[in-house]
Amino acid sequence: MSLRIFSLYSGSSGNSFLIANGGDCILIDGGKNCKRLAACICACGYSPADVRAVLVTHEHSDHISALPVFTRRYRIPVHAVGETAFALAAAGVDPALIVSHPAPFRETVGGFSVSAFPTPHDSRASVGYRVETETDEGVCKIGYATDMGVLTPTVEENLLGCDYVILESNHDIVRLETGPYPYYLKKRIRGERGHLSNADCAAFAEKLAGSGTRRILLAHLSRENNTPALAYETTAARLRGKDVILRVAAPEEITELI
Numbered sequence: 001m002s003l004r005i006f007s008l009y010s011g012s013s014g015n016s017f018l019i020a021n022g023g024d025c026i027l028i029d030g031g032k033n034c035k036r037l038a039a040c041i042c043a044c045g046y047s048p049a050d051v052r053a054v055l056v057t058h059e060h061s062d063h064i065s066a067l068p069v070f071t072r073r074y075r076i077p078v079h080a081v082g083e084t085a086f087a088l089a090a091a092g093v094d095p096a097l098i099v100s101h102p103a104p105f106r107e108t109v110g111g112f113s114v115s116a117f118p119t120p121h122d123s124r125a126s127v128g129y130r131v132e133t134e135t136d137e138g139v140c141k142i143g144y145a146t147d148m149g150v151l152t153p154t155v156e157e158n159l160l161g162c163d164y165v166i167l168e169s170n171h172d173i174v175r176l177e178t179g180p181y182p183y184y185l186k187k188r189i190r191g192e193r194g195h196l197s198n199a200d201c202a203a204f205a206e207k208l209a210g211s212g213t214r215r216i217l218l219a220h221l222s223r224e225n226n227t228p229a230l231a232y233e234t235t236a237a238r239l240r241g242k243d244v245i246l247r248v249a250a251p252e253e254i255t256e257l258i
Contacts, residue, residue, distance in 0.1 A: 003135045005142060005164055005258050008040035010219045011251035015063050017166060017219075018044055019142060021133045024110035025050040028129060028144055031062045034069035040254055048074040052110035053099075056080040057147060058123035059087035068092035079107060081116065083124035103127055117158045119148040122193040130158045140164070146220040149194040151204050159204075160211040164257060166249075167205065169218035169235065170195035171225035179225055189225070198226065198234040205246075206238040217257045219249040 008016040014031030018041060025046050030037050038048050054076055057063055064087075071078055071093055078098050080088055085100035101107065103125060107114045111134065116127040128145035143162035145155050159165055176186055176197075189195050205216055216239075218231050228248045236246055249255045 003133065003140055003258060004044070004256065005166075005217075006044050007166070007217060007219060007249035007255040007257070008037065008044075009252055010249035010255070011221055011223060012062055013251065014065070015146070015220060016040070016066070017144065018046070019112070019131060019133075020044070020046055020050070021111050021135065023050060024052050024112065026052055026109055026112055026114070026131070027054045029057055029063040030054055030066040030070055031064065033066050034073060037066040037070050038074075043254060048076070051076050052112075054078045055109075055114060055116070055129055056084055056088065057119070057128065057144075058121060058126040059084050059091070060123055060147070063147075064088060064091060064093075068094075071097050079109070079114070081105070081125045081127055084126075087124055115158065117154050118152075119145055119155055120150055120152055120193050121147045122188065122191075123147070128155060128158065130162065142166075146170075146196075148196055149190075149192040151196070151200060156204070156207070159208065162208070162211075162213055164215045164217075165208055165213050166217045166219050166257070167201055167208075168196040168220045169198050169201040169226070169231040169248075170220050171222045172198050172227075172230050172234070175230070176222075176225040181224070189222075195220070195222070198231050201231075202235040202238040205235045205244075206242075209239055209242040209244045213244060215245040215247070215257055217247050217249055217255065221248070221251065223251065
């Protein structure tokens, strides 16, 4: 199979995901900096010149900080919904490279059919993505949703039935509640426009398994309020006996889902 999916890095210090099929690649988000992002793409066996577009979820810096330099240097278009598109221009992304869409939207990028759907997060606008691409096995469906306080019916509808899913497993509730964060920040994280807990992620992962999902990558883990082992064990317990491969995206290293 020519389809490959990578987390280049994932967490509060930066997020970027690479989906490749044949000679086409797309990125979802681009945190950190241009040098690091380009190096990670090359470490996966591709070049920035192979990237057909960057799909942006929302404007928070851990998702876009590399893009002003990266997209100018390699002349890569950046797709985003309207309010996020305005924020990208304000952050220094070349307006000529920004492709602004209403939410939700559908777009064809190289060999990928991309659908964006709204996600509940405390940003100007926030979306997840469903990506479909033709492979030797037929059409493969990839779902991506992080940075959301709850799993809305719209999010579930777009992720269920995907072959591969990248899903937020941000925090352990007990660690969050007993940890050092101030009350206002704890309230934000556990709110409906905050971040998804391990328990909520795990419950939905069980639904995904029932819908035919084959591999799940847990992403956007909190360094302070979670551990890879906690995230993995919480979801693995709900997937026991099911034919699903589960992995956890490392915060600073490349993690391959397929």
